[in-house]
Amino acid sequence: LAAMAELGAEVLDGDKLGHGVYAKGTSCFDRVVERFGKDIVGEEGEIDRKKLGPLVFSAPQNLQDLNKLVWPAIREKMLARIDESKAEVVAVEAAVMFEAGWDRDMDEVWAVTIAPNEAKQRIMDRNGFSEEEAEKRISSQMTNVERVRRTNLILAGTTESGTQVAANWEPLKKRMKSDVLLLESYLPRTWVALCRRWGVGEEAIRYWWRRVRDRYSEVHRQYHGTQHIEALLGLVDELDTAGHLTRPDLVRGAVFFHDVIYEPTYPSGQNEAESAAEWRTFVREAGAGVSEGDAAEVEQWIVRTAKHLEGPASGDLAYFLDCDLSPLGAAAPVWAADCERIREEYCHVDEPAFTQGRLQVLRQFQSAEHLYFTSWARERFAAQAATNLTQAIKRLQESVSPRGAL
Secondary structure: OOHHHOOOEEEEEEEHHHHHHHHOOOHHHHHHHHHHHHHHOOOOOOEEEHHHHHOOOOOOOHHHHHHHHHHHHHHHHHHHHHHHOOOOEEEOOOOOOOOOHHHOOOOOOOOEEEOHHHHHHHHHHHOOOHHHHHHHHHOOOOOHHHHHOOOOOOOOOOOHHHHHHHHHHHHHHHHHOOOOOOOOHHHHHHHHHHHHHOOOOHHHHHHHHHHHHHHOOOOOOOOOOHHHHHHHHHHHHHHHOOOOOOOOHHHHHHHHHHOOOOOOOOOHHHHHHHHHHHHHHHHHOOOOOOHHHHHHHHHHHHHHHOOOOOOOOOHHHHHHHHHOOOOOOOOOOHHHHHHHHHHOOOOOOOOOHHHHHHHHHHHHHHHOOOOOOOHHHHHHHHHHHHHHHHHHHHHHHHHHHOOOOO
């Protein structure tokens, strides 16, 4: 935060904003005292946090009740301060940024993560808490794993963080000026048009664009990134123009969300399940004009991408699944590059294990009676896909077998 301030940012301390919203004489003060009793009020007439804290963290419901009372008031005060600020960048420090939903109001979220034991010691030193009290505070917060997944930039909890801030400052300001409603490149333009057809408001369009874009821009994605989504959407546009799709916008929605959660270390099916859940969250929170039946159907389509070839598929689902497997039938140089990118996504897996797993996947595709469900895809991709699969399997086999042993 000191580095941000030196670069010209106005820094708002969420904790201090929180103290102010339930100061004596405020409506929030009255509501908190009504909920937790007059015993939390100190000699000076203000709420004594040392008295309130043990009550709040003694039971999850107490914490939820306090959050419901103070988080909206903090947000209102925070947004007012942001609106009043003359600074080009306003940095808000808040430990509960995600839990409170304030990340929706930010252009980006940067986070510092530290080991739980170190976090516990800092709380004990700063607040004079016992070890038990500090552990209760930490257990009430989001885990580092979930926080990292939802963060745009992870800062080192060391003296190096200032260097990281400086290196990322100008790119941040450039991104902040990039209003998705004004961008002319294909992917954001397609997103905005789709959302507008569904009656999504401008703020929700912006927020969900950032959320989807940031997911597909995660550092570990080499293949499952924005370029993959752009390619599939281009095919959907082509199918739509040719009149093949009954509900083309639902297919576009499925494309945007089908890989929105992608963590290579997850067990089979988890990425697809969480991506489907993210789709339903979008429909609900963005107020998208998609019926319950259509939303549920798209959810099933996304889950189905975990096992493309298991079971029948027809209509829009068939075209969606065929689009998703279209890269198997890409031109040889493109296919080779895609294979390299997929290997990079699994850099955490050693070579023998990756080779065996990759062979299993490719052989399943190769042995399928029909790799594609639609005549459109079979005519366009099947022949090249067969060649690509045969050559890829051969190369992998040769990498693990002595010459002449096959």
